[in-house]
Amino acid sequence: MTPEEFREYGKRVVDWIADYLASIESRPVRSQAKPGDVRSALPERPPEEGEPFEHVLADLDRAILPGVTHWQHPSFFAYFPANASGPAILGDLLSSGLGVQGMVWATSPACTELESLVVDWLAELLGLPQGFRTDSAGGGVIQDTASSASLVALLAALRRAGGEGRRRTVYVSSQTHSSLEKAGRIAGLAAGDVRAVNVDEHTLAMDPAHLDELIAADVADGAVPALVCATIGTTSTTAIDPVRRIGEVCRARGVWLHVDAAYAGVSAICPELRWINDGVAEYADSYVTNPHKWLLTNFDCSVLWLADRAPMIEALSILPEYLRNAASASGEVIDYRDWQIPLGRRFRALKLWSVIRWYGAEGLREHVHKGIALADEFAALVAADERFELRQDHPFGLVCFRPRWPGLSTADANAATLALLERLNDSGDLYLSHTKANGNVLLRMAIGAPATEREHVLAAWSAIRRELG
Amino acid sequence: MTPEEFREYGKRVVDWIADYLASIESRPVRSQAKPGDVRSALPERPPEEGEPFEHVLADLDRAILPGVTHWQHPSFFAYFPANASGPAILGDLLSSGLGVQGMVWATSPACTELESLVVDWLAELLGLPQGFRTDSAGGGVIQDTASSASLVALLAALRRAGGEGRRRTVYVSSQTHSSLEKAGRIAGLAAGDVRAVNVDEHTLAMDPAHLDELIAADVADGAVPALVCATIGTTSTTAIDPVRRIGEVCRARGVWLHVDAAYAGVSAICPELRWINDGVAEYADSYVTNPHKWLLTNFDCSVLWLADRAPMIEALSILPEYLRNAASASGEVIDYRDWQIPLGRRFRALKLWSVIRWYGAEGLREHVHKGIALADEFAALVAADERFELRQDHPFGLVCFRPRWPGLSTADANAATLALLERLNDSGDLYLSHTKANGNVLLRMAIGAPATEREHVLAAWSAIRRELG
Known part of the structure; x- marks a missing residue:
């Protein structure tokens, strides 16, 4: 494709996206495709000859869109938002x-330097500690996801902890994101060595x-504790672990404190929410938050900061001859390949930079x-309706609630809640997801898509009440 | 940004990129920036108020472009190509x-189904075995990089091998990509347990x-051999390991055979190069190649195939309540989160699909x-000039060579070759990289950028001869 052809088709694709975004509300939020529908609408074999780009766009409308669940739809309330802008x-x-x-x-200085700059910008915007800045012993880096970032933190923590060949332990709670257990598995820890700490009921x-x-018990047993993961805003219900008190334990025990603020961390851009990071400056060895969830930056863009980058680099650096170069040898530059699992990396900083500049701190x-x-308004509506039970804590954009189902056993109530959820999602008018807390299935209403306005939240509440009957 | 603003600025960005691609030849290939240049050209603090998008584009020209090394430049011959189109x-x-x-x-059926389709298309285009198709026990998946893909293969291999708590070993050669050693470290293997097999001199x-x-020696010593990595087209010199004979050893010893064809694998789209995959159909448990290197698909797009997906899913699957859904429970669908390190994933299949349709098998x-x-033409020029020594094997787009430097010791010759390389790259007219084989520094001329024509290769050869004096 020549630059001139790119110019022509590029503008058509921009129009296609602008039209898509402008008309997104007319589509069912959750795809109504059945398994195999999308694939069977497309040719089973690749074309021998090239095709006009118009064919791609036509198939996008005909075959792909019916299989798309519209994460940018104003009535998408499932999981957490995956903001684009x-x-x-x-x-x-x-x-x-x-x-x-x-x-x-050396393979593109701007890619590294703009990244260091924007992660420093973001640290400032969120009120994160000076020690996370790239001109300190620490620094920040853009990863694809918090899963990968937490794995990197774990590898750095294992490096700092030492004790190779001995049993090494990691501490999470039942509410910690599954990516920590996955990271433990990937790093070769035995299943039982990702330990579950109790939570407040x-x-x-x-x-x-x-x-x-x-x-204490694990140390007495000869284990080497490597990492504790505290979560600010759990995936299930946005619960907040007491970072300061956990940090005191970590400090006393010499254990790495990783803070997973994947969803909620970006909310500290609002000064009145800075309290969520209490203890981070004093105790956190690493911290991750995802602009790709709630900060208007499309997936993938997860930022990991470290208070000391050295153990991570020791854990991940290998230098083959074909990557040697004068700039790296000088020690004056950051080589981000040693801050992540893969070797190659996209110029992801451009999107976070564009977002911060276009919206400014004010707009974000x-x-x-x-x-x-x-979310507060929605929660108040739920609280005011006696047929529903509201989960009281909702400091961010997520509200968890359930119908009371008077007279039903817990099992039957859970089945009824899930059936209600399916009916709502099948309607195509809105999309919610669910979780379980203390044995009860809860509906999760996650508000935060850029297109979501008050009317969409009110319409969702009407639909939920109507469907309950 | 509203859809209408997106329409306006999107077209400006498309024009910017078309202009960039059309004028790329006028820029120095390798950025001439010094450490800190890019960052110091930009504000140290984030903006409080939003800015017009024009400011972003202006800074792109002023501050970012001088720090960009132009991988799409027709005279970019370093590393391997990172094709965009x-x-x-x-x-x-x-x-x-x-x-x-x-x-x-369930979170977007089209994202999964188009991916399964295009990796099946690519398997067909490359003549890869039926057992890699997603309707078999195996299947393909798009990863960010071959590093991540090889890590996934290793985790699957460790799962299949069992032997937790015992010493587990991996086999590579001195020419294997460093990502395999990195994967071993990440998976918690001891440094010495990634074993280096001898290579033919x-x-x-x-x-x-x-x-x-x-x-045999490791097994006798009580170790559990988990994985052998054979490479088709090493990063250093595009050497080709004897996959069939390595596969026979793996089969006899019950060890997982992973084939790293990150760069060269896509060349099997040419029937006369199918021989590079000899033994893959019979013996490979996993195979990775990167359309983002030489197949016109911009980074990141690396395809991993497996002959049996089960051990990978066993190694990587964890199902928290909030991800449970009817489609997954039915077993009728693929959930690609269990085929990779991260949880979240982009709709990467769209770019590979667009590429295959636009170019067709013919165009690719x-x-x-x-x-x-x-590359053949360039190699013939080198061979014909007695001042240079050509590395004879160059089955793909990479040619390795060096000046003979008569009378110089090996150390002095290496230093002189590296100095020549720096002078060439400093000129901005072309960009080469280097490697070392049998103690000698070699220049690497990797041809394969879509914009590279015969005139650029001839100009590079002139520059090299001129600079040698």
Whole structure:
């Protein structure tokens, strides 16, 4: 494709996306495709001859869109939001157009330096500690996901802990994201060595006293405790672990504290929410939050910061001859390949940079505020309806609730809640997901898509009440 | 940013990229930036108020481009190519615009089903075995990089091998990509347990007899051999390991055979190069190749196939409540989250699909043919000049060579070759990289950027001869 053809088709694709975004509300939120529908609508064999780009766009409408669940739909309330935005999409487009590979500084200095700059910007915007800045012993890096970031943190923690050949342990709670257990498996820990700390029955927050007991018992047993993961805003219910008290235990025991704030961390852009990071500056060895969830930056863009980058680099650096270069040898530059699992890397900083510049701190705060305000309003509606039970804590954009189902056993009530959920999602009018807390299935209403307005939240509440009958 | 603003700025970005690609030849290939140049050209602090998108584009020209090494430049001959192309960029743009998250089938069926389809298409185009198709016990998946793909293969291999708590071993050669050693470290193997098999001094291919000896000795020593990595087209010199003979050893010893064809694998799209995969159908448990290197699909797009997906899924699957859904429970669908390290995933299939449709099998073959033909022509020029020594084997687009430096010791000759390389790269006219084989520094001329024509290769050869003096 020549640059001139690219110019022509590129504009058609931009129009296609603008039209898609402008008309997204007319589509069912959750795809109504059945397994195999999309594939069977497309040719089973690749074309021998090239085809006009119009064919691709036509098949996009005909075969692909019916199989798409519209994460940017204003009535998408499932999981957590996966925000996209114009400036993010355009930053990503610039990255694709430049087609550079930032594995080391020398292979495209701008890719590394803009990344260091924007992760420092974001640290400042979120009020994160000076020690996370790239001009300190620590620094930040963009990863694909919090799963990968947590794996990198674990590998750094294992490096710092030492004790190779001995049993090494990691501490999470029942509410910690499954990616930590996955990271433990990947790093070769035995299943039982990712230890589950008790949580408070009501808040679902990790119990620091139990953490301390577990670590003491494991140490007495000859184990080497490597990492504790505290979560700010769990995936299930946005519970907040007591980072400061967990940090005190970690400090006393010499264990790495990793803070998973994948969803909620970006909300600290609002000064009144800075309290969520209490203890981070003093105790956190690593911290991850995902602009690709709630900060208007399309997937994938997860930022990991470390207070000390050295053990990570020791854990991950290998230098073959074909990557040696003068800049790396000088020690004056960052080579981000040693800050991640893969070697190659996209120029992801462009999209976060575009987003921060287009919206400014003001615009980003406004976006987060709006999600929280709508969640508060939704929660108040649920609380005011006696047929529903509201989970009280909802500091962010997620509201968990369930119908009371008077007279039903827990099992029957759970089945009825899941059936209600399926009916709602089948309607195509909105999309919710669910979780389980203390044995009860809860509906999860996660507000935060950029297109979501008050009317969509109110319409969702009407649909839920109507469907309950 | 509203859809209408996106329409406006999107077209400007498309124009910017078209202009960039059309004028790329006027820029120095390798960035001439010094450490800190890019960052110091940008504001140290994030903006409080939003800025017009024009400011982003202006800073792109002013501050970012001087720090970019132009991987799409026709005179970029370093490392391996990182092909981009119009349809790939547009496929990626569509992915960003849709903003879906394909972690499980249910979160966007099209994301999973188009991916299964295009990796099956690619398997067919490359003549890979039926057992790699997604309707078999195996299947294919798009990863970010071959590093991640090889890590996934290793985790599956460790799962199949069992022997937790015992010493487990992996077999590579001195020419294997460093990502395998990194994968071993990540998976918690001790450094010495990634074992180096001897290579043939001339071909640099792995010695299957030595592999068999090493495995036998390790087994006698109580170790559990988990994986052998054979490479088709090593990063250093594109050496080809004897896959069939290595496979015979693996079969006899019950060890997982992983084939790393990251760069060269896509060349099998040309029927006359199918021989490179001899033994893959019979013996390979996993196989990776990167369309983002030489197959016109912009980074990141690496395809991993497995002959049996079960041990990978056993190794990587964890199912929290909030991801449970009817489609997954039915067993009728693929949930690609269990085929990779991260949980979340982009709709990467769109770009590979766009590329295959726009170019067709014919166009893709033509692209690979062109790179090989230019490499052959370049190699003939080197061979004909007695001041240079050519590395004879160059089955793909990479040619390795060096000045003879009569009268210089090996150390002095190496230093002189590296100095020549720096002078060439400093000129901005072309960009080469280097490697070392049998103690000698070699220049690597990797041909395969879509914009590279005969004139660029001839100009590079002139520059090299001129600079040698």
